[in-house]
Amino acid sequence: MKVLKKEKFPQIWQAINQAYELYLPIEKDDRVNFAQWTEGETVNLEALKTEISPKDVIFPQSETYLKFESDGKKLQLESVESENREYVLFGVRSCDAVSFNLIDNVFLREPIDRLYEKRRNKGTIVSLACSEPEENCFCSSFQIKPEEASPGVDVAAWDLGDKILWKPVTEKGQVLTQKFAQLMEDASQQDQEELIKLQNAIKEKVKELPLASVDPKVIKGELKEIFESKVWDELSQSCLGCGACTYICPTCHCYDIQDFAGGNCGERFRCWDSCMFSEFTLMAHGNPRTTQKQRFRQRFMHKLVYYPNNHGSYACVGCGRCIEKCPVNMNIVKVIKRLGGEG
Ligand code: SF4
Ligand code: SF4
Incomplete structure (x- = not known):
């Protein structure tokens, strides 16, 4: 387990952005949505939910399959290969992380959707636990635990005020962590204790939410x-x-x-x-x-x-x-x- 101090955020965004495409919750015109980071963007990791879910990073809203050109009766087809680099999607909430697995069930079963598979495999997902769930949240009705690492994420992160606790949970997560380890420190015993306190506090908040009793x-x-x-x-x-x-x-x-x-x-x-x-x-x-x-x-x-x-x-x-x-x-x-x- 590692610790990433928030004062290092500008450095880590820059460093990740050199090796990967980096997607973060970006604030623009009072709206927060996941978008590709560029220098000078306002990153907002405090907003609990982005307006649109981050599914458009793994499943873009519009995607070209092929180009065609006709010459008389001849039709020439050109397949369009995605030029996307590997990407890091940072700050995904538990509910949104679980939604990726639900979309996988559809697109990654035979017949596999190759466009989706290619894009999905290029991603490293970093989740961020929901310290302050809101009144419209009812993820617990679907057995989602916003205080824990959701199944399928590569790194789980928790906000401990002036720092992020960072836990790689897959091989991709380990690779990402090793690449930027010089910007992180090892978590102390006190950090681990703070994490347990935060997780318990989140569990209590979730129980008290107005829609906690919704049961499909x-x-x-x-x-x-x-x-x-x-x-x-x-x-x-x-x-x-x-x-x-x-x-x-x-x-x-x-x-x-x-x-x-x-x-x-x-x-x-x-x-x-x-x-x-x-x-x-x-x-x-x-x-x-x-x-x-x-x-x-x-x-x-x-x-x-x-x-x-x-x-x-x-x-x-x-x-x-x-x-x-x-x-x-x-x-x-x-x-x-x-x-x-x-x-
Ligand atoms: S349920 Fe509401 S948001 Fe959905 S299509 Fe109907 S009016 Fe629009
Ligand atoms: S609450 Fe359920 S149905 Fe409504 S937007 Fe979220 S995942 Fe979709």
Whole structure:
């Protein structure tokens, strides 16, 4: 276990940035989001949650597959290889770190998504424990422990005021630590004791959160029964279909593939999509989901029923972003409670 003093932050950002691409929570126009660091950026590691989850670092919002050019009846295809270097993603909260594993379950199972695999393998993830969880957090409902190193991270870090306690937990984490060890010190017995105090304090705070008792296991019954529940008619009425909840959600991973063509050349790219949009399932023969109720139901059935049936865990990490951002105050907590018979 190592200690990184905060006064060394500018030095370590610079040093990491020379060897890797470095992504940090960056503050711009009063908003904090993960972005690639460059000299002079305002790094904000105090903000608990970034507005958009860091999933766009492992799964970019838009990505080009290939370029094409036509010459009469001949079509020439050129595959586009990602030029990205290895990267470090620093300051990921436990909920967001777990969401990466949930997306892996989809993209890294056969048939493996090669673009995603390549980008994912280049990353070293440094988590930062949540010293001050907020009122909309309910990660504990999904057995996430914000005081501990989440499964899948390479380095776990804790904020001890004027320093960060730094614990490599994978080989990649060891490599990163060794590269920058000259900027760190060994953790003392007192640091270890402070860590235990901090972890206990976080556990207590999490227990006291207003949504700590949300429990997705209250949703019982056969798939057909849940699918046909009257609850969907009522809850979907207010939904605007704006898709905001899907774009900010760390676990949503649907995408569309489109061609951008001009004259005799163009490119094929993929970009994030939303199951809340009316054209999401539009196909040549028509659209199997023609109402907002069907689309709304799909989003929550996927997170709370289909994904767990396929992968053994819920596709929500309780980050609370949808609670904060939905313009009509609809969110997964309301859905869980109503499907569980409350209200
Ligand atoms: S649930 Fe809210 S954020 Fe999501 S699409 Fe509907 S109105 Fe928009
Ligand atoms: S559904 Fe809402 S609370 Fe759950 S992971 Fe997505 S944004 Fe976070």
